Amino acid sequence: MINIFLFACLFHDQVPGAPQTQAIVIKGGDLYTVSHGVLHATDLRLEGGKITAIGEVSLTDAIIVDAQGQRVYPGLIAPMTRLGLTEIDAVRATNDTAEVGDLTPEVLAGIAFNPDSELIPTVRSNGIAVAQVAPGGGLLQGQSSLLMLDGWNREDMALNMSVGMHLKWPNVRVREGWWVRDSAEEQRDKMSKQALALREAFAQAKAYHLAREASRIMPKNTRWESMRPLFKGEIPLYVEADEYKQIQQALEFTESFGLKMVLCGGNDAWRLADVLKERGIPVILAPQTRLPDRADDHYDLPYKTPHLLHESGVQFCISIPSSWAVRNLPLQAGIAMAFGLPDDAALRSITLSTAEILGVSDRLGSLDVGKDATIIISKGDITDTLGLNITAMYIQGRAVDLDNRHRQLHRKYATRLERAGK
């Protein structure tokens, strides 16, 4: 068994794992396959970066990793993050999350991704192996990328540089309260302008797309060119919308343009579950660790939203659309469990469902032969504060260094206490 910690202590920073050259057998662990339940004390063989066998596995030429009494899960997938795009929120120089203007479909998050962000190892050590990195900004924000969280640079980390186009649906509610600076009129005006600008942009982009399809000779428009995959149905439109009315409008909008839609945020999605289900629109839920939106809401409404969607049969996964806080992803699923979501559905909402929504379920999201050897091992239930304890992570069979800035600082100052006899 490799002692990862010893390895890590030698370096200030974490060194990416080497490509898998030798088979690895994870031995005797409880396999949380996601796709077909829990297989107790079952072996798992990883070879050439893939899962090659489960159950009766050959030990030939394999490094044996003893996982007895531990749990083996597919590597977790974090959708809608800002990882690698920001280091310190309040320090402008470290932020590459948003481009100027309301309509920037042409920008691609993966371009700015910083693989050496100190945040990434802290997220990884809680079991998150893959992250979707999405841009922020005005309305039409740009395209997101899907990256593995270990590697030298984005070129060896990227699974898909353009996962989808991101649209933040305009605010629809007139805000009232002393803290609101714009009058109701100004707000309504801004809202209707935004809605109009969106329609116009999509109409123009579509006209451009049709002209190009018809092979008209014309200068290439960088902005509208970037939207063609959307109209071709190659990528979906990720629409960030929380409120009932926003979601209603977004549903109408994507239908009228004939676009594939993924709903992000979706605080009120459960109120429109029938339509979402009927149109097969999946939801990437905002965290449950938020306050209810309305004073009269049940205190636990955010906590039980995943459960409500699950009950109504809408496909969903759980997100933490943030940077450092992404490490709490497995615990988010745990909160949903405390408020009704069944264990297997909770686990699915941070693995296989996410992979399906992001279009990578052929490679990720479950422990199945043929999928990427992207797995994690935990001493306990990863969805619980009292269980989450990742002892190993493999991404495509590469052993990932689980050390991080926090552990280093901890060791440094623990040394100080030790010297003081504490």
Added chain:
Amino acid sequence: MCKLIPFLFCLSALAQVDMQLGLRENKNQAIAFTNAVIYVSWDQVIEHGTLVVRDQLVSQVGANLAPPKDAYAVDLQGKVILPGFIDVYSDYGMPEVPKRERSRTPVYETERQGGNSWNGSIHAERSARDLFKPMGKQADDLLANGFTAVHTNSMDGVFRGQGVVVDLAQGLPAESILGPGFHGLSFDKGTSKQLYPSSLMGSIALMRQTFADAQWYASVRKSANAGEYNAALEQLADYKGGYLFESADELSLLRCAAIAKEFGLNAIYVGSNNEYQRLEAIAKLKRPVILPLVFPETPKVATAAESMDVSLASLRHWELAPGNAASLAGAGVPFAFTTYKLKKSSDFWAGLHTSIKAGLAPEQALKALTAVPAQLLNQEGQLGSLSVGKRANFSVWVESPLDDEKATWLATWVNGKSIKAARDLSFVDWRGTHQISVRDRAFVLELSGSPTGLSGKLKLDDLEESIKQVTVDDRELTFTIPMDRFAFEGVYRFRLLAHTDGTRSGEMINSFGVTQTFDLKSGPMVEASDEETDEEKEPAPTESLAKLTYPNMGYGRAMPPVAETVLLRNAVVWTSAEQGRLDGADVLVSAGVIQAVGVGLDAPAGATVVDCTGKHITAGIIDEHSHIAISGGVNEFSHAVTAEVRIGDVVNSDDINIYRALAGGVTTVQLLHGSANPIGGQAQVIKLRWGSLPEDMKFKDAPASIKFALGENVKQSNAGDEFVVRYPQSRMGVETIIRDKFQAAKEYGEKWDAYYSLKPNRRQGMLPPRRDLQLEALREILDAKRFVHCHSYVQSEILMLMRLAESFGFKIQTFTHILEGYKVALEMAAHGAGGSSFSDWWAYKFEVYDAIPTNPCLMTRAGVVSSVNSDSPELMRRLNQEAGKSVLYCGMDEEEALKLVTINPAIQLKIDHKVGSIESGKDADLVVWNGHPLSIHSSAERTMVDGRTYFSLEDDGKLRLEVEEERAKLIQKALKSPGNGSGKSKKHKGSEIWDCEDTVDFWGVNHD
């Protein structure tokens, strides 16, 4: 006659000193109004009354009096006379207040002129008497509603100066002045561009300091060694009159009342129609309230999306606010009405009738417009009724506006003179049924509508035709009728006339231009058409659908929970005390206190036994750092040192986050000032007694505390390019400003000690030191009577503050969300400071780039009393999980981890003798969990504070249904209401969500 009138020497005596230009004016005629319905006062009505006005006063009033011979008599033919109304809260005739301008760059000082105050929101030196100038439009609007006098004052600033009582005669300003008014107060700093005060608590502090200064200034004036001249204090020092406090809501009114009590002020409150929500507390004040006649518009609920965004609180308030005046009347609170805040003056009667329909007796309404304000303003000798000797101030109406909100106003008289009139007083009301004989045929003319906006029909047998082109003059009515329907040719023109002798006649011109006269027999309306009866019909008083709870919103309670005698049986009890974790143990609670903890306890008689098998019980969770339940800004972010402001002044008991926190097992929180200033405001520890008044939520046994802050926030690193001038801008300066202030506090204390060391007789005649609320608070820190909780991140500043405190001989109680505590944990332990941490936050700004989730473990290991805090209304709902993260990240012992949110924060708040653990004798603040309290898979099932169950899943389930049902009913009512769809759903006050770093000038934005 003049003797009867206090204050004014005699009417128009003032003008005697003016140079007389042109012909003299004679004001002394006598006029008698006869045959009127006279409301002599709010509780006396005379039918067929006569009112004689002489020398501008009422000289006679009574039923069927013959007019005096020398009087000009006007027969009012049953019209109605009301005594002149008085508006206590007006800015009539005051200079226009300029629009509030916001400055992007902070303004710290105001322009100094003469002896004005250092603060631009203090205008106590202003005198409305000297500023008053009658203004036509504003007076006309008031007069047309029947008002004849107002108390007027400038409405700008915290101290607004002294008002004045004036009539609406619009003559010489000086002639209109009836007497001195009240000093006006408000928490809104108005047009002052100065940043301070930037919060509600800042305004309150400024008000308190100014009243303290006024008391001191009074002694300055008495003493030989005169201090500096201060124009505002000069006015306040010896002022014993009334103070008119404008309040934004019922809690704000109670805040005003607390100041009035502290400084012994004679207070009158301008209310908000929220008073019914805390009626008992407001009635206890036994002080008058001035009520605006503005009510919530019908909420917009036409679509699903719209109705979702309307809270039960707003729905209720929409239904209940109109009954506010009736509630106050029922509770015996004297109140007067004001036209203040009316969007347009014509909304006045609609507003008044809204109150009447909601249960206010019309005579009470009249009282609130006449007798009450007259008495309040000390003008009952000349205003408030039409009894003999009082000013002849009254309005005349075709019918009583108290009965009909659309009543036709004719004229308003002030000082015996018609100041504003719509019509001549002889105006005829033509409404009714009139028999007209045309060419031997008996027509019936039915006239309805309003006296000035008549509509009508001419009828012959079962034929009818509407009248058109109607013109109503004083005694003449003209209209046209197409007569084809009656088999006559063309359009006829009609003219009806009322003669001074009471007879009536008519004429018509036919299609050939031939005029024909006819007789007219008029009578009351025999039978109105169905359509009209529907409109006219008073809506039957409907029972209100809304409940009244405390607080008055969803999940509020009609009654507070009772202190139970309960035995919680067979649970895993996490005592957070010496007993540790007890399996299969019982907890006995009665009289709000934990009576016993142990295995196999006996249930005393009358105790409820609750089987807790499979459950876990912990002490109530304590949050050392929270900003919930705070009104009007969490930061007084203007100045670097704001120890004078108090969170305790602005506790908001209506914050739904209190209830939500209870649902997360939280029972006690420290409400902290924000982190904008090195020395912030005073903190307030509260227990989450949901439904109680702010005052009753305060944790009485908690010692005083205060918020300090260090680092990026206080040096304004992330505040933008405009915020670069306030000292300090570096961590170096943070140290020096704190040091300087403590030195000042030390010297301040010495000054007072020296003063008090003198024998009382020697103190007399000696000027006492000026009371300084800021230094007073800092002195308490030096005297170990107030304890510092300091926002801090990096190790350098933590060391700095400990060393600084040590040099002044005190101790920092707790470093809050101290994310680099682990780096100086040994030093903290040696100093004796506690450390409160976020569980896992980091990287949101540069100073937290070294924050680590094992901070609580390392601090605990070094011997620092550690806790985990929320600083967030969301996070505080799951502090148990946050404590669990210390098990996750560094394997902390589970009992120790739970202590991070129970006994440890109690120690940090110095309330560990009352709460924080499960031990007999302590407050019964308990949580029953459905599983391991540190597990993310567990949730609270029941939360008790003082042995009262403020949250339980069972109650919550009921409340959810109740909220849903009540919402549905009120939404239906709103949908049926005629106003629906036009109204903007004004957000109900309620929750304001703050975090540490919120620095918004609360007064810099529009509150309307």
